[in-house]
Amino acid sequence: MADDALFEFLHMEIVALVYKEQATREDIDKERVTCVSTLEAMGFRVGQGLIERFTKDCPTFKDDLDLMKFLCKDFWSTIFKKQIDNLRTNHQGTYVLQDNTFALLTQFSSGKQYLEEAPKYLAFSCGLIRGALSNLGLESVVTAEVSLMPSCKFQVVIQKL
Amino acid sequence: LNGELKFHYTVHTSLDVVEEKISGVGKALADQRELYLGLLYPTEDYKVYGYVTNSKVKFVIVVDSSNTSLRDNEIRSMFRKLHNSFTDVMCNPFYNPGDPIQSKAFDSIVSTMMVQAC
Secondary structure (H helix, E strand, O other): OOHHHHHHHHHHHHHHHHHHHHHOOOOOOOHHHHHHHHHHHHHHHHHHHHHHHHOOOOOOOOOHHHHHHHHHHHHHHHHHOOOOOEEEEOOOOEEEEEEOOOOOOOOOOOOOOOHHHHHHHOHHHHHHHHHHHHHOOOOEEEEEEEEEOOEEEEEEEEOOO | OHHHHHHHHHHHHHHHHHHHHHHOOOOOOHHHOOOEEEEEEEOOOEEEEEEEOOOOOEEEEEEEOOOOOOOHHHHHHHHHHHHHHHHHHHOOOOOOOOOOOOOHHHHHHHHHHHHHHO
């Protein structure tokens, strides 16, 4: 029952802690950038470990799209208890994952209040996606945008070498 | 010491065969998307088996040719055990992906498996 809330609360505390630590240092300008990178890096490592566990029992993926679908369905539902609501792609390496009720944002508001704080709480999840893809052999850049909570979009751009 | 080098060499050459097998997957039927690759190639002394995870980690098992008692599903279960232990290593916070594995738990699982196979 309280299982879902456990991670959400922990995540809130992680974000609060990272920002509090940064505030005690001098460079206020760089504050946002380093905090977001720290959170993203955490998500990255967690994503790597999680994807190893989740893909243990499934067959190899046919192609990138198959991989992204797995991310949207199985990966997302195991972590956030629901699937991604919408996946769009330009078939050239860019994917947009839309979650209309993102688990980590539902407690904020159902509109525009606290909008400027939202990016802090999306950094970890961006890293999660990037880490999962990286361990599957795809290097990517993941960004998130929010215009109306709790809906958000994750944009994944696969880096072709 | 000589023996160890020979094993390293065998494993290195088998990597080419693994690459060949996994690059052919995209064109093959959906049924062939198994992680277990089977017998890679037989040499006069050894049989080499391969397995690739979704995270592109390759496991290679080299067995003595004279060991005919090891059946295919025993090899498969060895690979499953390896994959499971590797997943545990991956989830260990003290392990940095890409580093050589130093986990004692992993070592003991591998050693036990090798002893059982002989």
